Amino acid sequence: MGGIKNPGPGFVPFLICFSLVLFSGYLFIIERPKVDVWSLAKLIKGAGVAAAIPIAGFAMEVVGFRIMTFFLMCLLLRLFGSPKWSIIIGLSIIIALGVDFLFSSVGLILPRSLWGI
Amino acid sequence: MESLIYGFQVALDMQNLFYCFVGTFLGTVVGMLPGLGPAATIAILLPTTFTLGPTPAIIMLAGIYYGAMYGGSTTSILVNLPGEASSVVTCFEGYQLARKGRAGVALFIVAIGSFIAGTFAVILLTFLAPRLSSLVLTFGPSEYFALMFLGLTLVLYLSTTSHAKSAVMASAGFLLGMIGLDPVSGVQRFTYGRLTLLEGVGFVPVAMGLFGISEVIVNAIQEKTSEIYVKSFGQFIPSRGDWTDARWPIARGSILGFFVGLLPGGGAVVASFLSYALEKRISKKASEFGCGSIAGLAAPESANNSAAIGAFIPMLTMGIPANAVIALMLAALLIHGITPGPMLVTQHPDLFWGVIASMYIGNVILLILNLPLIWVFVQLLRIPYRLLGPLIILFCVVGAYSLNNNPYDIVIMVAAGLAGIAFRIYGFDPAPLILSMVIAPMMEMAFRQGLISERGDMWTFFFKPTAFLIWIAICLVILSPVLSRIIYKYTTVRDKR
Numbered sequence: 099m100g101g102i103k104n105p106g107p108g109f110v111p112f113l114i115c116f117s118l119v120l121f122s123g124y125l126f127i128i129e130r131p132k133v134d135v136w137s138l139a140k141l142i143k144g145a146g147v148a149a150a151i152p153i154a155g156f157a158m159e160v161v162g163f164r165i166m167t168f169f170l171m172c173l174l175l176r177l178f179g180s181p182k183w184s185i186i187i188g189l190s191i192i193i194a195l196g197v198d199f200l201f202s203s204v205g206l207i208l209p210r211s212l213w214g215i
Numbered sequence: 216m217e218s219l220i221y222g223f224q225v226a227l228d229m230q231n232l233f234y235c236f237v238g239t240f241l242g243t244v245v246g247m248l249p250g251l252g253p254a255a256t257i258a259i260l261l262p263t264t265f266t267l268g269p270t271p272a273i274i275m276l277a278g279i280y281y282g283a284m285y286g287g288s289t290t291s292i293l294v295n296l297p298g299e300a301s302s303v304v305t306c307f308e309g310y311q312l313a314r315k316g317r318a319g320v321a322l323f324i325v326a327i328g329s330f331i332a333g334t335f336a337v338i339l340l341t342f343l344a345p346r347l348s349s350l351v352l353t354f355g356p357s358e359y360f361a362l363m364f365l366g367l368t369l370v371l372y373l374s375t376t377s378h379a380k381s382a383v384m385a386s387a388g389f390l391l392g393m394i395g396l397d398p399v400s401g402v403q404r405f406t407y408g409r410l411t412l413l414e415g416v417g418f419v420p421v422a423m424g425l426f427g428i429s430e431v432i433v434n435a436i437q438e439k440t441s442e443i444y445v446k447s448f449g450q451f452i453p454s455r456g457d458w459t460d461a462r463w464p465i466a467r468g469s470i471l472g473f474f475v476g477l478l479p480g481g482g483a484v485v486a487s488f489l490s491y492a493l494e495k496r497i498s499k500k501a502s503e504f505g506c507g508s509i510a511g512l513a514a515p516e517s518a519n520n521s522a523a524i525g526a527f528i529p530m531l532t533m534g535i536p537a538n539a540v541i542a543l544m545l546a547a548l549l550i551h552g553i554t555p556g557p558m559l560v561t562q563h564p565d566l567f568w569g570v571i572a573s574m575y576i577g578n579v580i581l582l583i584l585n586l587p588l589i590w591v592f593v594q595l596l597r598i599p600y601r602l603l604g605p606l607i608i609l610f611c612v613v614g615a616y617s618l619n620n621n622p623y624d625i626v627i628m629v630a631a632g633l634a635g636i637a638f639r640i641y642g643f644d645p646a647p648l649i650l651s652m653v654i655a656p657m658m659e660m661a662f663r664q665g666l667i668s669e670r671g672d673m674w675t676f677f678f679k680p681t682a683f684l685i686w687i688a689i690c691l692v693i694l695s696p697v698l699s700r701i702i703y704k705y706t707t708v709r710d711k712r
Contacts (some may be wrong), residue, residue, distance in 0.1 A: 118383060
C-alpha cells in the first residue's frame, strides 16, 4: 500500500475503491432511479444474442470463421426477426463468404477449420 | 506554413487520400444510421488499421468522426431520429422545416454550415496546436497530473447525467485501467493469477461492448424501426433571407463549438446544445424556434462540427483525450507505437501535419458527399435493422478476436456489452468510464513519478506555479454551482434595490 508520500501499488487502487464506494453509497441512498422492466420474451431474446457471441468466438477456433459466421448469422437473423429460413440461409452464406473476403483483402487472417474451409 | 504544405503533401498521397475518402464516407453512413455511432464504428474498425501505417489509420478514423457529424443531421431532418447524439438538437428545427416541404433547404444549410465550421476549426487547429505543444513541453509530472485531473473534473461536470453517476463511472474506469502490472514496481494487480489479465483489460473490446454490442442488443429487444417521413426534398438552394438568418449563427456556432470541443467532456453534444440555447436567447425571431428556425438549425450543426475538430487539440498536443471517440484514436496511436503529446509534432511531423491537412481535404469531400449524393445515402435508411444488427455483431466479433487472436477478448466485449445495457437502463453515461480507463495509467504514472522526483514532498508536487494555476481552475470548476448561486443571489438582491 505504501504511504501518501511514497505510494505503493495498492495506494491508488485503494483511493479509487474508496471513491467508488462513497459515490455508489450516495446514489443508493439519495438517487433511486425508476426502471422500465422488459418482458421475459424480450429478455430471453437479448440473452440469446449475448450468449451466442462468446460461443461463436470459441467455436471460430475449431470450425473456422466461415462456418462459424454462417451459423451465427442464421441464429442472429432469426432472433432479429427475419421471416423465412430460405432467406436466412441464403443471406448467411453470402455474408459468411463476403465478410471473409473483405477481411482477407485488408490483411486480417481469420481461423480456418480443420478441413480448410 | 511550410509544415502545413508538407502536411498537404502527406495527405494528398494516394493511399492517404483513399483512406480519407473511406473514413469520411463511412462516417457519413455511420452518422446517418441510428444505433451506430462513430465511437462504436471506430472501435469496430480499429483492428483493420493494424495493417496500415499510423498516418492513414488516423486519417481514416478522424474522417469517420467528423464525417459522422455531417451524416447525423440527415436522419434528424428526414426521419426526426438523430443519427448521432450531437444531432439531437437538429431534430427540433430540421424536421419541422422538412414537414414544411423545405427539407432540401435544411440539408443545404446544414452542409454549408458544417463545411464553414469545420474549415474554420481546422485553421484554428493549424495555428494553435504547435504553440500549445511548445507550452506543454515545459510540463513535468505535477503539471500533467493536474491537467489530467482537470480534464476528468470537466468530464464529470459537463456530463449529461448526475455528477455522482459520472463519478462512479470514472472510478470504475480507473479500476479497470489499473488491472495488470503496476507501472512502477511491476507487481500484479487484480489479475487473479490469470495470464490474460497481465497486460490489463483490453480497451478496444470494452469500447466495442459498451458502445456497439449494448446498442445492438437493446435495439433487438426494443424492435425499433424508423421510417422516412419526408418523401421529397423540395428545392435545395436557400433564399437570400435564409442566408441572412443563417450567417451569424454559423459564425457563432463555429467559435463556440471549437472552444467547447477543446474542453475534455465538452464535445460535440454539449457544443450543439449550448449553441442552440445561445441562439434561442439572443435571436430576434425567438418565436420561430421549435417551428423550423434556420438559425436554430445552422448554429448547433456548425457547433458540433467545429467541436469535433477542436477535440483533437488536447489529444495531439498533450496526449489527453477530450471524449470517448478521441480516446479510441489515442488507443489507435498507442497500438501503432506512437505516444501522442507535445513531442508528436517533432517526432512524427508526417502524422501530425498529415492528419491536419487531411481534415481540410475531408471537409471538401464531405461537402461533395452530402449535397449532390444525398439521395444515395438516404437509401441506406431503408436497410432493415434485422439485417444491420447481425452484421454489426459480426464485425464486433471479428474486431475483438483479431486484436490478440484470443477468444477471451470476445468474452470481455460481451461482458462490457451487458454492463452497457445496465448503464443505459439506470441512466449511467459510459463516456467517463472509457476516458478514465485510458488516462488511469498515465495519471497514476505522473502522480507516482512526480512524488518520487520530489522525494515525497506533496507541497512542491501540488504547488509548482503552473500546476497550482491548474488546481485553482479545478477548484473553480468544482465550486462553480455554489459560486453561480451566490452570484445569482447577489445580482437578484442588487436588482431589487
